[in-house]
């Protein structure tokens with residue numbers, strides 16, 4: 017556990033949810049499958065949940081370390097309000113230990129190592145509306161670990177008609193799942209590999225809890241979700257593994273879940289691997305289409321596979337260049353040629369006035 021230098025409980029600290037006291041002043045955090053048992057003055061694996069005087073506090077609450085306006089396609093979400101902008105925010109810390117993390121400057125930092133701003137939940141939707149955004153995204157680091165803040169932001173955003181998005185590794189317990197996802201409209205979940213060996217050695221977690229989260233999303237929520245598989249040369253790009261991953265998605269989540277194969281670039285502790293070749297993404301996409309998935313995308317490269325094609329007649333429905341939508345030919349969520357219904361969330365909610 018990481019040691020923090022907080023000698024007394026600040027009145028500004030926000031008490032956490034999803035914990036229980038243990039003997040000798042320790043606490044058990046059951047927000048994610050790590051189930052940290054945290055001694056006094058210490059923090060959990062994620063750095064931002066800390067035991068002060070026998071209570072668990074959320075250091076990320078009201079203190080984002082990153083705020084940015086992004087295209088929704090960057091999350092990536094290709095079937096959710098295409099062409100819209102999303103107010104995106106993240107904090108310090110993470111509950112996974114991915115060697116290839118591309119946001120390691122905040123995800124591997126403690127709260128006191130980032131320049132966080134003081135942004136209460138009720139200010140977040142006002143900021144998003146001021147910048148013309150249609151939704152809010154909890155992203156950059158793992159949002160699950162600041163779930164308390166997310167729940168309060170979502171409640172503040174709802175009266176304004178703003179949608180809410182989790183960009184997540186899916187590492188959350190069943191105990192906390194509905195508390196957070198019952199407030200969420202869409203998610204992109206990283207399915208980082210399809211072997212326990214990769215999850216254990218490269219992310220310091222386990223595969224099965226992520227699959228369990230995907231099943232919960234499918235079976236117990238109306239959340240629109242898409243999947244991302246970052247392909248890292250020699251670590252998770254074996255065609256047999258890709259086939260198993262695609263078969264599992266088709267069998268358990270259905271053919272209409274969009275799957276994004278994205279290109280890796282060397283970063284953080286994984287600088288000895290090359291960038292993902294285009295051919296690897298092309299091959300993975302062919303395998304996933306052959307497994308029956310209808311919407312398979314390539315990301316982090318310029319590719320025609322960023323477009324949305326109709327699974328009924330093959331016509332191009334949405335043209336994209338990187339994260340930019342160049343043309344959207346959908347009509348009321350249907351193909352204009354064969355009238356096939358295309359799954360997704362295509363229409364914005366009615367907006368309500370911003371109150372000063």
Ligand code: SF4
Pocket residue numbers: 045046047048049050051052059060061062063065110111160161
């Ligand atoms: S959310 Fe953080 S403190 Fe809680 S179990 Fe997960 S890693 Fe540990």
